[in-house]
Amino acid sequence: xxxxxxxxxxxxxxxxxxxTTRRAYPWTYAVGTVLPAALTIALGHLAFHAIGAGxxxxxxxxxxxxxxxxxxxxxxQFTVRLILWSAKAxxxxxxxxxxxxxxxxxxxxxxxxxxxxxFAVLSSVAEFLTLAVVVAALGITIxxxxxxxxxxxxxxxxxxxxxxxxxxxxxxxxxxEAHISQNTLFCVLGLLCGYTFPRAYLPAPAQWLADALxxxxxxxxxxxxxxGGRTLxxxxxxxxxxxxxxxxxxxxxxxxxxxxxxxxxxxxx
Amino acid sequence: xxxxxQVRDLRKDFPVxxxxxxxxxxxxxxxxxxxxxxxAGRITGLLGLNGAGxxxxxxxxxxxxxxxxxxxxxxxxxxxxxxxxVRRRINLIAGGERMVYTRxxxxxxxxxxxxxxxxxxxxxxxxxxxxLALVGLTNAADTPVERYSRGMTQRLAIARGLVNDPAYLLLxxxxxxxxxxxxxxxxxxVARLAAEGTGVLLTSHxxxxxxxxxxxxxxxxxxxxxxxxSPAQLKTATGSHATVRVTVPNPSPAIAEVxxxxxxxxxxxxxxxxxxxxxxxxxxxxxxxxAVVQAGGSITALDITEASLExxxxxxxxxxxxxxxxxx
Numbered sequence: 001x002x003x004x005x006x007x008x009x010x011x012x013x014x015x016x017x018x019x020t021t022r023r024a025y026p027w028t029y030a031v032g033t034v035l036p037a038a039l040t041i042a043l044g045h046l047a048f049h050a051i052g053a054g055x056x057x058x059x060x061x062x063x064x065x066x067x068x069x070x071x072x073x074x075x076x077q078f079t080v081r082l083i084l085w086s087a088k089a090x091x092x093x094x095x096x097x098x099x100x101x102x103x104x105x106x107x108x109x110x111x112x113x114x115x116x117x118x119f120a121v122l123s124s125v126a127e128f129l130t131l132a133v134v135v136a137a138l139g140i141t142i143x144x145x146x147x148x149x150x151x152x153x154x155x156x157x158x159x160x161x162x163x164x165x166x167x168x169x170x171x172x173x174x175x176x177e178a179h180i181s182q183n184t185l186f187c188v189l190g191l192l193c194g195y196t197f198p199r200a201y202l203p204a205p206a207q208w209l210a211d212a213l214x215x216x217x218x219x220x221x222x223x224x225x226x227x228g229g230r231t232l233x234x235x236x237x238x239x240x241x242x243x244x245x246x247x248x249x250x251x252x253x254x255x256x257x258x259x260x261x262x263x264x265x266x267x268x269x
Numbered sequence: 270x271x272x273x274x275q276v277r278d279l280r281k282d283f284p285v286x287x288x289x290x291x292x293x294x295x296x297x298x299x300x301x302x303x304x305x306x307x308x309a310g311r312i313t314g315l316l317g318l319n320g321a322g323x324x325x326x327x328x329x330x331x332x333x334x335x336x337x338x339x340x341x342x343x344x345x346x347x348x349x350x351x352x353x354x355v356r357r358r359i360n361l362i363a364g365g366e367r368m369v370y371t372r373x374x375x376x377x378x379x380x381x382x383x384x385x386x387x388x389x390x391x392x393x394x395x396x397x398x399x400x401l402a403l404v405g406l407t408n409a410a411d412t413p414v415e416r417y418s419r420g421m422t423q424r425l426a427i428a429r430g431l432v433n434d435p436a437y438l439l440l441x442x443x444x445x446x447x448x449x450x451x452x453x454x455x456x457x458x459v460a461r462l463a464a465e466g467t468g469v470l471l472t473s474h475x476x477x478x479x480x481x482x483x484x485x486x487x488x489x490x491x492x493x494x495x496x497x498x499s500p501a502q503l504k505t506a507t508g509s510h511a512t513v514r515v516t517v518p519n520p521s522p523a524i525a526e527v528x529x530x531x532x533x534x535x536x537x538x539x540x541x542x543x544x545x546x547x548x549x550x551x552x553x554x555x556x557x558x559x560a561v562v563q564a565g566g567s568i569t570a571l572d573i574t575e576a577s578l579e580x581x582x583x584x585x586x587x588x589x590x591x592x593x594x595x596x597x
Contacts, residue, residue, distance in 0.1 A: 005387045012384035020372040023413065097367035101429060104331050105385035106356040265333050266283060
């Protein structure tokens with residue numbers, strides 16, 4: 001019964017988000033969101049060939065650099081989009097005057113947020129395909145060492161991003177602010193989690209911080225199974241760590257959410 | 270089992286910063302020791318001036334705010350501990366808030382909220398059609414809300430508030446911004462819901478609306494309970510009187526004497542006429558008019574304004590303010 005109710009909430013929220021987004025934004029909006037990742041890959045391609053003469057330094061052991069960069073930039077773009085949808089769901093409700101109507105409904109918050117995330121994942125597929133065209137046009141080949149590992153890594157990345165989004169969403173409505181919090185997180189993720197360069201290049205304290213984020217281990221699985229030549233068995237410990245950290249972030253986020261929602265309502269007093 | 274809503278010793282403090290972003294926090298009390306009973310099948314009014322604590326109280330009842338202390342029980346369920354079960358039994362319509370999605374149509378909005386309230390699937394379509402008809406939006410059901418007028422949006426918000434067929438309906442200024450005919454229709458709907466057993470709590474600045482609908486009214490000021498009773502009882506208790514106005518086109522010293530005898534005030538009007546105004550608990554219009562005629566005066570207008578609930582509220586709140594102003 002509870003599962004059926006949760007399913008109705010999640011499905012209805014995904015459908016609602018699809019309808020409102022379709023009416024709010026032209027399809028060209030999706031092109032605009034792809035451009036930063038395409039630019040990152042293209043600039044990396046240019047620098048690699050024009051400055052690095054097609055060679056990486058001796059410290060890079062992650063397979064072909066441009067493939068690593070393409071995977072990382074695409075994954076980063078995907079992470080940013082997912083956070084923008086999932087974490088901003090509640091503050092968007094607040095801004096459009098519908099938060100009160102949502103909060104007094106008996107529907108659970110987890111299925112509601114999962115509905116948003118389901119929409120975000122599905123809508124990102126189009127962006128992912130567009131980036132794949134850019135990657136192919138630049139002549140970059142992605143070696144897939146372990147398709148199963150890549151799938152597990154992608155799912156782990158979705159889970160990790162969603163788990164962090166719940167807490168961030170609570171922070172946003174409690175503070176009534178989205179831009180500083182979301183962009184701070186984007187900077188932290190981009191710098192620490194090994195999206196476009198191996199985190200071994202970072203100073204030790206930054207690596208410790210990176211290890212506390214579930215997206216870092218998820219990216220290890222994704223990079224390792226695509227360009228790193230690793231099998232799913234090799235990557236199982238990192239996968240388990242990512243899922244464990246995600247669970248921790250999710251539980252902490254869900255626990256703090258009611259307090260954040262109450263704070264958001266009180267702020268309008 | 271419907272046992273109504275019981276509010277006991279309710280208090281709500283809001284932390285506020287006196288100065289700056291990092292200044293010391295103090296608590297501002299919005300609701301202070303409030304007791305209320307909202308039974309099923311009755312429309313209960315909650316009245317007070319701006320800042321009295323009405324909206325805060327309604328938001329606590331709707332589970333949007335947590336009380337600082339005290340309890341609110343809805344059919345025996347605690348609004349904090351059993352929030353989700355309470356939410357199935359209540360709904361809130363707030364005139365000042367949008368509460369619907371502008372990029373969706375009216376029908377889509379109601380469908381979405383029906384899913385959030387887990388309305389039985391077989392009932393969803395019928396209920397949506399019924400609600401759209403109820404608020405007069407059947408013809409605009411498939412138009413995006415962003416193309417609605419303010420009144421239409423408000424009507425849709427009302428339909429949203431009824432989507433779960435609530436046992437208790439909390440109405441915070443529900444007719445704000447509505448055209449008179451739509452407001453009248455809403456009042457009819459509310460009266461019908463109450464007759465069918467829905468418990469209603471209503472706040473409104475349109476006191477005539479409260480007088481028309483509410484059989485029982487609570488008056489609050491500064492978050493504290495001042496008085497309760499029927500509108501008639503409140504008017505009697507506060508000594509609010511009817512106002513009689515007699516327009517005399519040919520004032521004279523004899524008319525001035527009559528005015529003085531009855532304690533009426535004299536106000537000059539157009540064309541040299543004079544208006545005698547008198548507030549009195551008894552039916553004084555007849556004797557006053559007779560005395561004017563006996564004194565040789567004519568009467569071109571006789572106007573009697575019954576005591577209003579507004580007078581009673583103002584009297585109550587004025588009394589409280591005066592009491593508080595007196596040093597102990």
